[in-house]
Every structure is written in structure tokens, then in C-alpha cells.
Amino acid sequence: xxxxxxxxxxxxxRGHVRLDAAIAGSATVAGPFEAQGPLGPYFDRTxxxxxxxxxxxERAERQLLQxxxxxxxxxxxxxxxxxxxxxxxxxxxxxxxxxxxxRDLGLPLLGVYxxxxxxxxxxxxxxxxxxxxxxxWAVAATASHHRAAERQYRYPLELGVQRVPTAQWTxxxxxxxxxxxxxxxxxxxxxIGRVQDYGLKDPNNMGAAMxxxxxxxxxxxxxARGQTSRDYDLILTGDLARAGSPLLEELLRExxxxxGHRLQDAGILLYDPxxxxxxxxxxxxxxxxxxxxxxLPQLQxxxxxxxxxxxxxxxxxPRSYQQGxxxxxxxxxxxxxxxx
Amino acid sequence: MEPKRYRQRVGALEQPRPVARNALWxxxxxxxxxxxxxxxxxxxxxxxxxxETAKAPTAIIMVxxxxxATALGLYDRLAxxxxxxxxxxxxxxxxAVVAPAMEFKQEGAIMGTGARIFQVAGPVxxxxxxxxxxxxxxxxxxxxxxx
Numbered sequence: 001x002x003x004x005x006x007x008x009x010x011x012x013x014r015g016h017v018r019l020d021a022a023i024a025g026s027a028t029v030a031g032p033f034e035a036q037g038p039l040g041p042y043f044d045r046t047x048x049x050x051x052x053x054x055x056x057x058e059r060a061e062r063q064l065l066q067x068x069x070x071x072x073x074x075x076x077x078x079x080x081x082x083x084x085x086x087x088x089x090x091x092x093x094x095x096x097x098x099x100x101x102x103r104d105l106g107l108p109l110l111g112v113y114x115x116x117x118x119x120x121x122x123x124x125x126x127x128x129x130x131x132x133x134x135x136x137w138a139v140a141a142t143a144s145h146h147r148a149a150e151r152q153y154r155y156p157l158e159l160g161v162q163r164v165p166t167a168q169w170t171x172x173x174x175x176x177x178x179x180x181x182x183x184x185x186x187x188x189x190x191x192i193g194r195v196q197d198y199g200l201k202d203p204n205n206m207g208a209a210m211x212x213x214x215x216x217x218x219x220x221x222x223x224a225r226g227q228t229s230r231d232y233d234l235i236l237t238g239d240l241a242r243a244g245s246p247l248l249e250e251l252l253r254e255x256x257x258x259x260g261h262r263l264q265d266a267g268i269l270l271y272d273p274x275x276x277x278x279x280x281x282x283x284x285x286x287x288x289x290x291x292x293x294x295x296l297p298q299l300q301x302x303x304x305x306x307x308x309x310x311x312x313x314x315x316x317x318p319r320s321y322q323q324g325x326x327x328x329x330x331x332x333x334x335x336x337x338x339x340x
Numbered sequence: 341m342e343p344k345r346y347r348q349r350v351g352a353l354e355q356p357r358p359v360a361r362n363a364l365w366x367x368x369x370x371x372x373x374x375x376x377x378x379x380x381x382x383x384x385x386x387x388x389x390x391x392e393t394a395k396a397p398t399a400i401i402m403v404x405x406x407x408x409a410t411a412l413g414l415y416d417r418l419a420x421x422x423x424x425x426x427x428x429x430x431x432x433x434x435x436a437v438v439a440p441a442m443e444f445k446q447e448g449a450i451m452g453t454g455a456r457i458f459q460v461a462g463p464v465x466x467x468x469x470x471x472x473x474x475x476x477x478x479x480x481x482x483x484x485x486x487x
Contacts, residue, residue: 056446156443158410159460160419160426160435162362165355198343200350208350212341246353247346254341279355 015224017190021130022183023123023336024137026292027072029064031146031172034289037271042293043173044071050147050172057148058092064174064285065090065143066101072139072176083107084135087125089118091144091170091284092152098141107139116210116239117193117313118142119175119288120332126179127187127334136180143174144283153203153318166205166243169277171270175288177296185299188337191221193330195315203314203321206329207244207267207279210312213329214240215251218310221333222257229259233304234295238287238311238331239267241280266290266311287311299338309334362423369422373429377402399430406431410438436460 028043035046045067047060054060065088073080086105089112090097102109114121119142126138147157149170155161179187196213214237222228229235229252240248245265252259266287267280291309298304312331321327341349380401384394406429409415415435419426426432440459444452458465 151443156439156460158413158416158435158442159439160416160422160432162420162423164357198346200347205350205354208354212343212346243354247350250349251341251346 015191015220017124017128017192019124019127019131019187019190019334021127021179021187022181023185023187023296024178024181024183025072025076026175026177026296027068027075028289028292029068029071029174030289030293031064033146033275034171034173034270037275039270039290039293042297043289044075044293047172050145057145057151058096061090061092061097061143061145061148061172061174062101064145064172065097065141065176066104066174068143068174068176069101069105069107069139069141072141072178076178078137078178080106083137083139085110085126085129085138086141087112087122087129087138088141088176089113089122089284090142091115091149097143097148101141101143114193114330114332115313115315116144116282116284116286117311117330117332118284119238119291120190120309120311120334123177123179123187123309124190124192124332124334126177127190130180131187138179139176140179141174141176142284142288144170144172144285146170146172146283149283163278164204165278166202166207167278168206168239168241168243168267168280168282169271170283171281171286171289172283173285173289175285175292177288177292183300184302184339185296186337186339187334189221189225189335191217191224191333193217193332194220195328195330197326197328199326201321201324201326203316203327205243205279206282206314206327207239207241208247209244209314209327210238210329210331211240211244211247211251213331214238214244214248214310214312215255217331217333218252218308219255219257221308221335225335229257229262232259232262232306232308234307235259235263236287236291236295236307236309237263237265237267238313239280239282240265240312241267241282243279244312269294299336302338305338307336309336365421366423366425368425369418370425370429373402373426373431376405377429402430403434406434407438410435411442415439433461433464436464 030043086107088098122140126140129135200209270281316327381398444456
């Protein structure tokens with residue numbers, strides 16, 4: 001039996017996903033160290049200490065995600081029963097943070113994992129669900145916790161370790177976005193990332209490993225949409241930080257794209273260099289904290305008209321690294337427009 | 341850009357580690373740890389220990405101090421500055437054992453602390469034993485089983 005062929009070009013032929021959904025609101029909860037950074041005044045809520053009253057850092061991370069979703073519902077005046085879908089993910093094994101938080105929230109859940117690209121993946125999927133009419137309101141949420149991530153990916157917290165200049169600091173925080181309705185900030189298109197691997201192996205330089213994924217996704221998005229980087233007021237990468245951002249610029253330059261000041265990185269913006277986070281921030285929540293607290297309000301106020309959110313993720317595990325594998329990376333892009 | 345050329349660019353752009361500064365701080369912090377060790381040993385000698393009998397209690401006291409500093413959350417800060425100067429002395433070994441012991445307490449006494457206490461120091465113990473075994477064989481080969 002032959003498959004029916006529809007007239008409309010497929011996703012791959014078009015090169016991008018067309019979306020029509022609004023981001024109706026956001027909520028950000030930041031850790032105490034993040035609150036000391038330059039974006040401190042913009043977060044909706046901050047934790048007083050790393051544990052946030054919980055008995056483990058894993059439980060604190062769960063509380064960050066759950067707290068962000070609850071705050072979002074509070075601010076937008078929605079009830080949990082109004083939400084058709086929760087999309088979210090985190091960095092801990094089996095995305096326990098998201099799964100356990102969803103248990104207590106009682107929302108229909110689709111768990112997502114693409115490491116630090118989870119923000120744009122879950123927003124993109126929420127946009128798809130709403131655009132397709134499968135959901136009226138969808139929530140995209142993510143969280144990460146510096147100390148929980150250190151425990152899983154690196155060394156015991158009290159172990160004396162000297163970090164290298166290219167190392168990044170996993171951000172502590174939770175963020176949630178409400179997708180649906182007809183607000184002024186609209187998702188108009190997205191590009192789903194391809195896993196890239198340029199053969200880098202150093203988990204202490206994830207920015208360099210992720211830059212090719214960001215370049216591939218950005219260039220494919222621009223091409224598919226018939227745009228150049230100059231059509232944007234902002235291209236926000238997730239966490240390439242100071243090691244990866246210059247490499248992305250080089251890769252874009254090679255393709256004759258010169259975004260200049262339009263190209264910003266959440267990992268660089270989240271912390272002050274004096275905070276000694278080496279190359280900058282990282283973590284699933286890094287791009288979400290910066291986007292939700294700083295740039296989404298700018299889009300809502302119409303101060304920036306078009307933005308591309310490109311969260312980037314390193315898809316290795318401590319085990320794959322120990323077995324000598326290279327670091328595969330991914331980036332998903334989401335094009336946002338301010339419609340006044 | 342080809343992956344191979346990209347990797348070369350990554351290497352070229354990578355910020356170099358501040359080796360000279362790190363070495364200087366390792367010297368300072370390592371020297372301070374040794375100074376404390378010397379003070380402990382001199383103290384023991386002053387209260388009647390001999391050169392031979394002071395060795396073990398000095399090591400025990402230094403391990404205690406390293407563990408205490410780890411428990412108080414100070415040793416990781418010392419090592420952040422001092423690097424190998426803090427890791428190499430016996431206080432650093434204490435840190436490498438106590439840090440995971442504290443860390444995995446949340447996963448329970450048996451499968452947490454008990455199972456993972458040597459997560460960091462394990463290789464040192466394993467290969468230390470292996471090296472001692474090899475040296476022992478050489479010694480017996482040269483000097484006989486009953487010297």
C-alpha cells in the first residue's frame with residue numbers, strides 16, 4: 001500500500017517548523033549565587049540558600065522547577081486544571097527533577113531531555129502542541145542546580161579541585177513559560193537541531209563542543225526562513241560562554257554571517273566575571289533564566305522586535321566520557337516576534 | 341569548517357592555564373601545610389617523642405586536621421588556590437576520603453558513604469598497593485626473603 005503524499009512540503013523539505021503560539025508569561029526562580037549576578041534584580045524569586053529548606057540538593061532542584069510552575073500559574077491566574085500539557089526536563093539521571101515535580105503538580109507530562117538545550121526544545125514542543133490545537137495552554141519548564149549537577153557529573157562538593165579556565169558553572173534555578181492565548185510575544189518558527197560532533201572530548205570545554213551545533217542550527221534556520229542575522233535584534237545562545245562564543249562567531253563568519261552585537265550568550269550574561277565562574281554559566285536553566293528575566297520582558301514591551309533563542313546542549317554522560325567517547329551536541333532554535 | 345581544523349582552532353583559542361601562578365601558589369600552600377606538619381612534629385618531640393616515634397602521630401594529627409578542614413568546608417577553597425600544593429600532602433589524601441564520605445551520606449551509610457568513600461582515593465590505594473608489591477619483589481630478589 002502506497003503512503004498518501006500530501007501537497008504541503010514536509011518538515012525536512014521546508015527546513016523549519018512553522019509555529020503560531022504566544023508566550024503568555026514566565027516565572028523565574030534563581031539560586032542565591034545567581035541572584036548576586038547582574039540579573040539579580042530581574043528574577044521573580046530567589047532562594048535564600050542552596051538547599052532552599054530541603055534536605056538534599058536534588059530535592060532543592062525539584063522545588064525550583066515546581067516553584068517556578070506554581071509561580072507561573074499564580075501570576076497568570078490559571079489553575080492547574082487549565083493546563084493541558086507540561087513539557088520539561090533537567091540534567092539529573094532519568095530527569096527525576098521534572099518527573100517528581102510533575103507528580104506533585106498533577107499535570108499531564110511529556111518529559112524532555114536535551115541537556116542544556118532543554119529550554120528551547122520544550123518551548124518548541126509546547127509551541128507545536130498549541131499551534132496544532134492539541135493544547136490550549138502548555139507549560140514549558142526546566143531547572144538545574146549547581147550542587148546537584150556537581151554531584152552527578154563531577155566531583156564531591158568538598159573535594160579540593162582546581163577548575164580550568166574553560167570550565168563552566170552550572171546555574172541554579174528554575175524557570176517556567178506559559179504558551180498559549182494571544183499575547184504580544186509569538187513563536188513564529190523553530191528549527192529542530194541536528195546532533196553535531198566535531199570530535200571534542202573535553203567536558204571542561206563544553207562551549208567549544210557546542211558551538212558547531214549552534215552554528216548549524218542558526219544557519220539552517222536563516223536559510224530556511226530566507227533571512228540573515230541582520231533580520232534579528234537578538235540571537236541568544238544558551239551556554240557557549242566565553243570559550244564557545246568566539247568559536248560560534250568564527251563558524252558564522254565562515255558562512256558570511258556577521259551578527260555582531262546581536263549575538264549574545266546567556267552563559268556570559270548570567271554572571272559577573274568577578275564571580276569567578278571561569279568561562280561562564282551553563283545548565284538547563286541558564287538560557288531560561290536569562291531569557292525569562294531579561295529578554296522576554298523586552299519582547300513584551302516591544303523593545304526588541306525579533307529574537308532567535310538557540311539553547312545548546314552537550315549530550316554526553318560521565319560514563320560516555322570515561323569510556324573515551326567524544327561529546328555530541330545539539331541546539332534547537334526558536335524564532336520569536338513581538339507583535340504590537 | 342572541517343572538524344579537524346575546528347579542533348585546531350579550539351586549541352588555538354583556548355585560554356591557557358595560568359601555570360606560573362598556579363605553581364607559585366602550589367609552592368606557598370604546600371609549604372604552609374608542611375610548616376604545620378613540622379610544627380606538629382616539633383611539638384611532639386618537645387613532649388618526649390623520639391624522631392622515630394613522632395612519625396606516626398604526626399601523620400595521624402595531619403590527617404585529622406585535613407579531615408576537619410574538609411568538614412568545615414575550608415579545604416576545597418584551599419585547594420582551589422593551592423592545587424597540587426594542597427592535594428599532594430597527607431591532608432589532601434584526607435580530603436579525598438572525607439569529601440566523598442560526606443557527599444554520599446545522603447544515599448545511606450552502607451551504599452552511600454560505605455560504598456563510595458574511596459571513589460576518589462581508590463586509585464591511589466589500588467596502585468599504591470601494586471607499586472608496593474612490585475618494589476617488594478625487587479627487594480626480595482636483591483636481598484633474599486630473610487634479610
